[in-house]
Amino acid sequence: MTMTREDFLALDADDPLAHFADEFYLPEGIIYLDGNSLGAMPKAAKTRALEVIDQEWGEDLIKSWNKAGWFNLVEKLGNKTAKLIGADEGEVIYADATGLNVYKLVAAALEMRPDRKVIVMEGSNFPTDNYMVQGLIKQLDRGHEIRFAEDGEILDAIDDDVAAICITHVHYKTGHLHDMAAITKKAQDCGAIAIWDLCHSAGALPVDLNSANVDMAVGCTYKYLNGGPGSQSFMFVARRHHGKAVQPLTGWWGHDVPFGFERDYRPRKDIRQFSTGTEPITSLAISEVGLDIFLRADMNEIRKKSLKLCDLFIELIEERLGDYNFKLVTPREHNRRGSQVSVSSENGFPIMQALIDFGVIGDFRAPDIMRFGFTPLYVSYVDVWDAVDRWKNIMDTKAWKREEFNQKGAVT
Numbered sequence: 001m002t003m004t005r006e007d008f009l010a011l012d013a014d015d016p017l018a019h020f021a022d023e024f025y026l027p028e029g030i031i032y033l034d035g036n037s038l039g040a041m042p043k044a045a046k047t048r049a050l051e052v053i054d055q056e057w058g059e060d061l062i063k064s065w066n067k068a069g070w071f072n073l074v075e076k077l078g079n080k081t082a083k084l085i086g087a088d089e090g091e092v093i094y095a096d097a098t099g100l101n102v103y104k105l106v107a108a109a110l111e112m113r114p115d116r117k118v119i120v121m122e123g124s125n126f127p128t129d130n131y132m133v134q135g136l137i138k139q140l141d142r143g144h145e146i147r148f149a150e151d152g153e154i155l156d157a158i159d160d161d162v163a164a165i166c167i168t169h170v171h172y173k174t175g176h177l178h179d180m181a182a183i184t185k186k187a188q189d190c191g192a193i194a195i196w197d198l199c200h201s202a203g204a205l206p207v208d209l210n211s212a213n214v215d216m217a218v219g220c221t222y223k224y225l226n227g228g229p230g231s232q233s234f235m236f237v238a239r240r241h242h243g244k245a246v247q248p249l250t251g252w253w254g255h256d257v258p259f260g261f262e263r264d265y266r267p268r269k270d271i272r273q274f275s276t277g278t279e280p281i282t283s284l285a286i287s288e289v290g291l292d293i294f295l296r297a298d299m300n301e302i303r304k305k306s307l308k309l310c311d312l313f314i315e316l317i318e319e320r321l322g323d324y325n326f327k328l329v330t331p332r333e334h335n336r337r338g339s340q341v342s343v344s345s346e347n348g349f350p351i352m353q354a355l356i357d358f359g360v361i362g363d364f365r366a367p368d369i370m371r372f373g374f375t376p377l378y379v380s381y382v383d384v385w386d387a388v389d390r391w392k393n394i395m396d397t398k399a400w401k402r403e404e405f406n407q408k409g410a411v412t
């Protein structure tokens, strides 16, 4: 390629999404390539948080459950998210953490297929999904089992014994993207329920759940959707299953009449049955700010820029860091990858620590993966150039060998 920094600046000058960067706060000099782990803070989040605390909680106290719409925030945010993932109004709700929601959805799916015992999952998936289903199986104690399959093996792993598949759309470590429509079709042709984890695809690329006829989905909001640390997860359940699929964590928020205070649980017949209990309102309110930014952006433009940022990053690594044996782990084909680039290196951990110290924030996933997430609303083309430039400097000067870069914290 042999492009110059000026060429990257020229791409920024032509970028229809460039103006969105002003809506996010990032510390001076930081190139943030970790929005696939924790999205950057929308500037308006601070104002919104103060509003909730000072006015809605401080002044209006309990009246805010009605006056500020706190009780319905879970559906309001669900409806906004629905627009980003190809769902309809009333099919998405916010609640709890992703793992908990995996538990609820898989449990509901197993109840819908009582004679089947197999759940197909990707063994190398982000472990919490597998852990939660393992816990569910143990608790049910009815002979269920997970059939693990890796990328390329999933279609073959689905047969008439399968009750449900629960697959993550974009792999957290490698960034590979599954063919949602093809896997869903195979699952449904075999009579299984198709559940998707959208943690690394919601807000990262166009997702069209209803076009793919997906049954259920789950996703987090603290990554590409910029909802803030620990922000709530969302669930999608196709309308055709409402009133039929019932999740087992039967708290009062999913009761048919929560304020009827009846003795016995009666499931609601809409998406709200998937909610369980009182939600963290301040956090939800902040999440809405990130969603509102997304609703003003064109997801096809986001995808276009994301692919280009990733392509250029890969090309620069190969051109400028070719002597250092970094191995590309993410597929090159556009229809096979999400919005991250992962490379493996036996010295990946200290090199990533050095990069962070030099102001290029990515992360490390054991045993040897360096992950870089590309979030087109606040990452520019020149960031790509500068990131690789700083990386080259770290390699050429051997700065990564400094003792301090070998210290492991609790979070990598």
Ligand SMILES: Cc1ncc(COP(=O)(O)O)c(C=O)c1O
Pocket (backbone or CB within 6 Å): 097, 098, 099, 100, 126, 128, 129, 168, 172, 197, 199, 200, 220, 233
């Ligand atoms: C695919 C996937 N599922 C789930 C999670 C996290 O789940 P939770 O929100 O329950 O911590 C992650 C976190 O990175 C993830 O990548």
